[in-house]
Amino acid sequence: MDVILHGLTDAQTDAVTHIDGPLLILAGPGSGKTRVVTHRIAYMIRQGVPPSQIAALTFTNKAADEMRARVEHLAPGKAVWMGTFHRFCAQLLRRYASMVGLTENYSIYDSSDAKQAMKRAIEAADISTSHTSPEQIATTISNAKNRLVTAEMMMAGNKRSGPTMAAKVYPVYQQQLLTANAVDFDDLLLHVALLLKEHPELRQELDSRFRYILVDEYQDTNLAQYAIVRGLSIDHPNLSVTGDPDQSIYGWRGADINNILDFEKDYPSVKTVRLEQNYRSTPNILRAADQLIRHNRRRKNKELYTHNDEGDAVTLRIYDNGYEEADGIVDEIANAIAVEGLRPRDFAILYRMNALSRSIEHSMRRRNLPYQIINGLEFYQRKEIKDLLAYMHLINNPKHDVALQRVINTPTRGIGTKTIAYLRSHADRHGITMLEAARRVDQIDGLAKRSATAVKRFVDLYDHLAIKATATLEDLIRSIVEETKYEEHLLKTVVDGQDSSAVANVDEFITAGVEFDRYHPDDGSLELFLEQTALVADTDAFEDNTDRVTVMTLHAAKGLEFPRVFVIGVEDGLLPHSRSKDTDSGFEEERRLLFVGITRAKERLQLSCCKSRTMRGESRPAISSPFFNELPLDEMRRVESEFERNWFDDDSQDDYPESWDLPDEDEEDDNFGSEAAASVKETEQPPFDESCQLPEEELKELVAKTKKKAKPVMGLKTAADLMSGASTTPVTAYREGNWVRHGEHGEGRIVSVTGRGPKRTATIRFDDGEHRFRLAFCELELIDS
DNA sequence: GTCCCCCTTTTCACT
């Protein structure tokens, strides 16, 4: 038997050897889907399909990379197009830009660029936002784009009641994007979909250029994506899609689960293959997943089964609060590594919201466990990186107004909001870009001469930098940094008492440029670099060949697997999320999300919730998720921290379990930050205890440095921290009632805590009386919380 | 025009 077909089950072989005609692969979690897809590509090539006629579309670069690596292994050196939908479209659009009114150096706005542009459009459309918010309008327009609704269609849509706010803003926003030679994420898909629809000859050409199309995660495609693959599969309907309706979790992004549920209707001659055997999880885990997902009404039934060993019971666990949850789990991981010889890479901690990563991160640091957090605020979102990128964007695409507004006064050069507003309105009035307006600054009435001079100076600077547009990236970035005196600017403004991480980030960015230069010696271009940075996804940051605990959202975890998985915050309002639980479809999607989380686990799984959780600065009682009652509780291990109690009495038939009683008097944790603590009058406080403070000079300096956005030293070194090196205990861990140790006064109990941020102070009662400390800048050791 | 402080708002997941 050959390497391509060896070791495949009958169903898998069926799928792999299907070449022509539509194919639907319904693949349950852990059913070897990627294996089937990659082997199929290799098989197709071996059967004579030219690799250049194959395109494999995925949702993340990571998935594409993995696919590429595996195909390369089976069929070395074959140039199959693999990548994300967005990248596929970006490249097509690059080529056919003029057909939609763009030029090939168009820019891709990221979400914050788009937000800025949206605000400007709302302003220009002269819409009052009293009954709606820019976010709402943006969401409405985004949804419209995902459903292939154009501005004209939306305008025509509601003739009776007159156009909605969003319908009025949409054409303005779109026009401004065109003027800026830019697209937003949704446009990448929309433009290409419309291109295929409106230009039959182009559609035909591309259809035969990409005769074989494979789509991964088909359950997550939206109408625009559907239209694109459909348009490319009319003359050559060799479309194969892979997916699992039970793992559809992107409805909020316009994904239409009907695309996969109705695939057989769209392509009557389809061959359907079901992959239901699971090679990943233990029966215990699979049963939990299966029983949960059976509660969804709108689904295709699927029998999941596995021949794996029984394994351990799934654990359900209640913690008192988020800190204990984080500490408990991290301790357990550390323990398992020490005792059972597991590796950090064997573990994943998953949650619904990025906000939950904070406590985990603290605990990880304290335990000195290596971890990787895959979350939103990544490198390219950092202010200093966005600044430099904006310069590059503007150089690549002089029409990029958002970039211009970002850099025109960064570093500050005397061009304030007023002047920028003049430029903007002049640009809007004459239908030109803001850079053009800046060049004609003399024609703008009412602008102070001084401002005009500053603007001219900026234009000169820009023109000087623009010479470097075709230089290497390293050269370009270094020029920008030097000629704008960017690092001096950083040192002046971003002096957060913390460190010089901003400058370090700039260095790292230069390194990224150097690497790009090396990786693209010939085809390297500013354009390509900017496209790549615009289209990197959070999940792309995941590294699977590193030995670290993975911490990420349930969404980001799709497609991955880990021997041991912890899903935290399985609470009502969190999972299901309060914004999603009110509609049936939303609620079912949340259930699928938990299903995805559960099925990431190979050997062991714990789902946990807390009795109280601190969110957005305040602690509130939490209720366990209604999904708990949909699990096979009888066979699961149920643990409550502190004392074992059999929760979920068998007679509780309610859909929603009751909330647990709040902790009793001894536990004042939940009063933290409460009115009582905050209302203590400052004047009645004893003066600061200088013995705990840094020397006054130093303190003043630190306080002075602690500017608005800067991250002050918001933590205290504890003895344990000092031993382990880097990390600190968050100031918020110092609450009323907790015991601390101080070098001079000995042990004391925190009487009250007032103030926020760096001004947070604590009054502590020691044997020698009460003393008051400014928490952010003194060293206390937390001994008992 | 710029900087800084204070107040208000925010509500999720991601390309």
Next chain:
DNA sequence: AAAGGGGGAC
């Protein structure tokens, strides 16, 4: 908790 906006001081 964190970011953005408004208003006041220089």
